[in-house]
């Protein structure tokens with residue numbers, strides 16, 4: 001059993017894990033998600049082109065008002081870069097979403113990118129925990145309300 005501390009919350013991240021190659025991503029994958037991390041590879045122009053299609057999918061299939069962040073990953077591979085940083089910035093600007101160049105390998109901007117996304121989600125969903133039943137091990141079961149956040 002895992003008891004969630006009363007001042008914390010759980011985040012679930014799901015990776016498409018290559019399913020997109022087989023067109024097996026269902027609408028249910030999008031529904032209920034509060035945010036999306038769209039990642040392209042700065043050394044792979046196909047992955048950059050794919051972002052437009054992902055954005056379309058999100059707008060068609062996800063709930064309204066989801067938060068999205070765009071990442072240009074593998075920025076450690078500067079010599080193999082084919083997508084200039086300004087193209088990522090421009091695309092993100094057009095969509096009105098935050099943009100970071102990241103390196104998962106070198107741990108560049110990963111924490112900042114996820115922090116920005118989570119903050120936006122929490123700012124938008126200030127009542128995100130309203131209906132959660134929280135078990136306080138020191139007290140009897142009680143229901144939290146917005147003003148207790």
Ligand SMILES: Nc1nc2c(ncn2[C@@H]2O[C@H](COP(=O)(O)OP(=O)(O)OP(=O)(O)O)[C@@H](O)[C@H]2O)c(=O)[nH]1
Nearest residue numbers: 016017018019073074075076077102103104105106
């Ligand atoms: N140099 C470098 N390599 C990376 C970086 N991120 C991922 N890789 C490498 O890129 C390859 C693919 O990484 P994955 O995380 O499997 O990429 P993915 O797009 O999630 O793949 P699927 O889950 O199969 O869709 C692996 O060999 C990683 O080690 C990065 O920031 N820099």
